[in-house]
Amino acid sequence: xxxxxxxxxxxxxxxxPELLCIVVPRHPERFDEVFAVAQSLNLNTTRRSTGQSxxxxxxxxxADSMGEMWLWYALxxxxxxxxxxxxxxxxxxxxxxxxxxxxxxxxxxxxxxxTIVDEFVQADAVKVVEDAEQAAAVxxxxxxxxxxxxxxxxxxxxxxxxxxxSLKKHIQVxxxxx
Numbered sequence: 155x156x157x158x159x160x161x162x163x164x165x166x167x168x169x170x171p172e173l174l175c176i177v178v179p180r181h182p183e184r185f186d187e188v189f190a191v192a193q194s195l196n197l198n199t200t201r202r203s204t205g206q207s208x209x210x211x212x213x214x215x216x217a218d219s220m221g222e223m224w225l226w227y228a229l230x231x232x233x234x235x236x237x238x239x240x241x242x243x244x245x246x247x248x249x250x251x252x253x254x255x256x257x258x259x260x261x262x263x264x265x266x267x268x269t270i271v272d273e274f275v276q277a278d279a280v281k282v283v284e285d286a287e288q289a290a291a292v293x294x295x296x297x298x299x300x301x302x303x304x305x306x307x308x309x310x311x312x313x314x315x316x317x318x319x320s321l322k323k324h325i326q327v328x329x330x331x332x
Contacts, residue, residue, distance in 0.1 A: 155239050156188045158286035160214065164195055166294055167213040173297075174208065178217040178226050180237070180246065185218035192216065227251040232296040232303060234289050235260040245271070248280060252310045257281075257296045257303040259289055279309035 156177060167173050179188045185203065192199040192214045199214040200206035202222075208215055217226050227233060233256050238245035243263025248271060251258045259281045264271045274280040281296075283289045296303040 155236050155286075157191045158239065159234065159236075159289060160192055160195055160197060162286040162290035164197065166290060167197060171210070174212060174215060176215045176217055176226050176230065178223060182218070182220060185216070189216050189218070223250060224254065227254045227256050230256050232257045232259065232293050234258075234293060237266070238262065238264045239283075239286060239289070248274065249314075252280075252314060255307050255311065257306045258310065259283060259292050259296070261285075261289065274310060274313055277309050277313050279306060279313050281306065 156179070160175070160177070163175055167175060177188060177192070179185055185201075189199060189201060197213045198211050199216055200208060200212050201216045201218050203216075203218045227250055230251070233251045235246050235248050235251065235258055237243060238261030240261075241263065242265075243261060244266035245260055245264030247267060248258050248260060248264075252274070258274075260271065260283070262282055262284055264282070271280065271282075275282055281292050283292055296306065
C-alpha cells in the first residue's frame, strides 16, 4: 500500500514543498521496507527512530515508532487510514483520527470495520476511494479546501456524538443477563 500511495503522492510532494507526508507503518517489521520504498522514489525521507529532524526539504516523515499513532493523527490536517486499498484489505480503525477531528479518507476494502465505516459513509462523514491515485487527489482537495474538510469533519463529529455512551449501553444490556 505504501508503494502505491507514495507513488501517487510524489507529484504533489515534488511540486509543493510545503507538504509533508507522515507515513506510519502499523508493524515494526515493515519500517525498513517502507523507508526503502520512499528512497526508491527519491523522496526526501527522515525517520523518527533515528531522531532526524523534519527540515524544510523533508517530503516524507517515517514515523517508525510504536504507541504514537494518536500523535501522528493529531499533527495531521487530513489522513488516509490504511489497510483498505490492498486485496483483501480489511482496513484499520477510522475512529482514531475522527476523534481528533482529522478529515479521514480510506480505501474501499474496509470489511474489518464495515458497520462503523458504513455509518460514516452514509452520513458523508468520510471519503472512500477506489485506488491510491484517488486517495492522493481527495487528500489534496481536503488540504486545499478548508470548507470541504470542515464539512466532512462536522459530519463525522455528529456521528461520534450520536454514538456517545455506547459502552454504558452495552454494559447495561450485559448486566441484565448477569
